[in-house]
Amino acid sequence: MFAASFSLDPSFTVAPVSRRTFGSFVEHMGRCVYTGIYEPGxxxxxxxxxxxxxxxxVRELGVSLVRYPGGNFVSGYRWEDGIGPVADRPVRRDLAWRSLETNEVGIDEFMRWAxxxxxxxxYALNLGTRGVQEALDVHEYLNHPDRTRLAERRRANGVEKPYGVRMFCLGNELDGPWQTGHKTAQEYGRLAAQTARALRSAEPELELVVCGSSSSSMPTFVAWEAEVLETAYDAVDYISAHAYYEPVDGDMASFLASAVDMDHFVGSVVATADSVGARLKSTKRLNISFDEWNVWYLRDFQDRLDTGSTEWPVAPRVIEDCYSVADAVVVGSLLISLLRHSDRVTVACQAQLVNVIAPIRTEPGxxxxxxxxxxxxxxxxxLARGEVLRVEPRCPTYETARYGAVPALDAVATHDADTGDVTVFVVNRHQSQAATLTVAVTGFGVELRVAxxxxxxxxxxxxxxxxxxxDRVVARPxxxxEVTDGVLRATLPPVSWSAVRLCVSDPEC
Structure with missing residues (x-):
């Protein structure tokens, strides 16, 4: 057993909790859409x-925002295939996941589901095989009120009022050689800037996300961000980040410390973006849209990938990872990292929502x-409400092969000034030792109890x-x-994730 401690004070804040931190991702991939969210019969x-x-x-999960329709899928997607009478919609090849897309679910169906x-x-735009005009067209269909050709087409399809989509992704992972329409940073930066400026001409208040690196392991990481932003900085609001984690060669110690890499990823992108902004003498500050993150057993997927297959199935079973206790603890720790960086990470999407590396699984029928x-x-x-508080845990470290010495405990906290609630989120990464945690909460000036x-x-x-x-694995009380004399005390099992909500000492809290 090891001891860990920290103090909380409502004056030491990071930023407000962004509800968009709790986003998800629906891609036309595998069974995420068909037999996932959509299954007539x-x-x-x-x-x-x-x-x-x-x-x-989905409602119980507390998802606030969903990125759609991809992902790698979007780089070959023709959005107009998915509108109008379903019987008239074409079946297309999806090169990204080597399957057939029936287009039974398109924009109108998905917006209805949302x-x-x-x-x-x-909404993610195709900047792989398409460009500025197609981006303007889909925006017109989604958001223009009336009289234009595409607005009237939307109305003819049964949707009178515009959808009012505020956020658009300018493509997906175009730094990756696997991406249909892969581009150099110079090529992509120019196209992204042109598309962003055209969209702003149509609707100035849009929030636009430019593609960052598809992972921090890419050989062009941060160099890609720097070159893209040299061209697009003043035209966009966010730069994206994508990261997936898995245990490699049985290295559980490093896997449990995955949030160390996420912290480094965020810090590197922030430093790069701020450096470009300073060079451009811009007063604007870009935030990060961490719009793909999760545990993904990618090596298993790559080992099973049959690149020589001649089959083109509809909604095949693709990367339907079955998640363990350890995976859940890591996901909890990644959420701690995202909250800790709420001053710059204001959008995040766990990938994906249903069946495909997802928190929700289904069986057809x-x-x-x-x-x-x-x-x-x-x-x-x-539970995360109000302001994110600074947390500086004092605890032992343990050695990892990938990250060196890392803290055995990681934590973040939030404070809701309206209700007085204080919530602590904490992970014990140690594989064999429980943690005795003490948290000083006297700084709030009220008596708190465990709610x-x-x-x-x-x-x-x-x-x-x-x-x-x-329900083999669930979160249990x-x-x-307990809280005594202004100190929260808890014993946390090895390899565990915990959340403790404190409220004012009122029976109604």
């Missing part, structure tokens, strides 16, 4: 074909259930949830937690 399907069991889980789910849509990673996301989304406390941990780090056993 399913026992829970509504009149529009959307699975009611999935919608209920309304039912209560989520904002961040059957059940929908929560994967282990569902629980830290849902609880963090529900609720949750811990996700298990003696079997590889335990998973399945359709037959959907923390066994040992």
């Amino acid at each position: 399913h026992p829970t399907a509504d009149a529009d074909g959307f699975r009611g069991d999935v919608l209920a889980l 309304g039912k789910a209560g989520v904002e849509v961040m 059957g059940a929908a259930w929560r994967q282990t990673i569902f629980h830290p996301f849902a609880i963090t989304s529900r 609720e406390s949750w811990t996700l941990a298990d003696d079997d780090l590889l335990a998973v949830n399945t359709a037959d056993c959907p 923390t066994a040992d937690v």
Whole structure:
């Protein structure tokens, strides 16, 4: 057992909690859309074909925003294929995931689903095989009120009022050689800037996301960001970041410290963007849209990838990773990192929402259930309110092969001044030792008590949830937690994620 401690003070804030931190991602990939969010004929399907069991889980998950329709898929997508009578829509090849896209679900269907789910849509534009005119066209269809050809086409398709989409991604991962329409930083930066300026001519208040590196391991990482932003800095509002994590060669110690890499990723992109802004003498500050992040067993996917296949299936089972206790703890720690950087990371999307490396799994015609990673996301989304507080834990370190010495405990906290609630989110990364945590909370000037406390941990780090056993791994009330004399005390099991909400000492809190 090791000791860890820190102090909280409402004066030491990072930034307000951004609700957009709790975004997700729906791509036309695998079974995310078809038999994921959409399955006509399913026992829970509504009149529009959307699975009611999935919608209920999305609401419970607390998703605020969804990036759509890709992903690699978008770099070959023709948005107009997905509007108008379904019977008239063409079937197309999707080169990104080597499958067929029926276009049964398109813009209007997805926007209808988003309304039912209560989520904002961040729309991704195809800048791989298309360009400025197509971006203007889809914006016109989505947002222009009336009289223009595409606005009238939307109205003819049954949607009278514009959708009012505020956020647009200027392409996806165009630094990657795997991307249809892959470009150099110079080529992409020029196209992104042209597209951004054209969109602003149509609607000045749009929020635009330019593509950053597709991972921090790319050989062009930060050089790509610098060159793209030299051209596009003043035309955009965000630069994207993408990161996926997995245990490599059984190295659980490094895997549990994945947030160290996320912290470094954010710091590097912020430093690069600020450097370009300074060179350009701009008073503007770019934020980060971390619009793809998760645990992904990428090496398993690459090992199974059959590049010589001649088959073109519809909605195949693709990267349907089954998540463990350890994966859930890492997801909880990545959420801690995102909150810690709320001053610059104001949008984030866990990839993806259903079936494809997702917190929600389904079976066609059957059940929908929560994967282990569902629980830290849902609880963090529900409890993180108000201002993010600075947290500086004092604790031992442990050695990792990838990151060197890392803190055995990581944490962040939030404070809601309206309710007085203080919530602590904490991860014990140590594989064999429990942590005794003490947190000084006297700085809030009120007596606080534990309102609720949750811990996700298990003696079997590889335990998973399945359709037959959907609640094998859940977050349970923390066994040992209390507040006495202005100090929160808790015992945290090895390899665990916990959330503790404190409220004022009022029976109604």
